[in-house]
Amino acid sequence: MSSTSGSSERSSGRTILAVILGIIAVVFVVVAIIYLAEPAKSLPSFIPGHIAGSSGHHPLKATGSLVVGIVFAVGAWFALAYKPKPQAAAPNSSTWVRWTCQTEA
Numbered sequence: 001m002s003s004t005s006g007s008s009e010r011s012s013g014r015t016i017l018a019v020i021l022g023i024i025a026v027v028f029v030v031v032a033i034i035y036l037a038e039p040a041k042s043l044p045s046f047i048p049g050h051i052a053g054s055s056g057h058h059p060l061k062a063t064g065s066l067v068v069g070i071v072f073a074v075g076a077w078f079a080l081a082y083k084p085k086p087q088a089a090a091p092n093s094s095t096w097v098r099w100t101c102q103t104e105a
Contacts, residue, residue: 014079021076028069035062
């Protein structure tokens with residue numbers, strides 16, 4: 001068995017899904033870093049949690065964003081790494097009938 005990258009076995013739909021999940025994961029991790037690095041009064045307007053005059057941070061929102069980012073990253077990894085097991089061929093009914101007839105005779 002030769003070692004290949006596996007790209008020929010992977011569908012383009014799975015690759016697209018993995019890229020989308022990866023981008024979402026990176027966005028959530030970046031938001032988590034912003035929550036930890038910036039005080040509540042300095043948060044950008046597109047991130048919820050701005051509190052005027054507050055010098056505190058949002059550790060729970062950072063933790064939540066980080067967990068969601070990790071979940072999306074794991075989803076992206078599974079989209080690329082998961083390989084379904086090959087389906088076992090169902091027994092041919094005519095072979096089964098012939099086999100049962102031979103054993104009864």
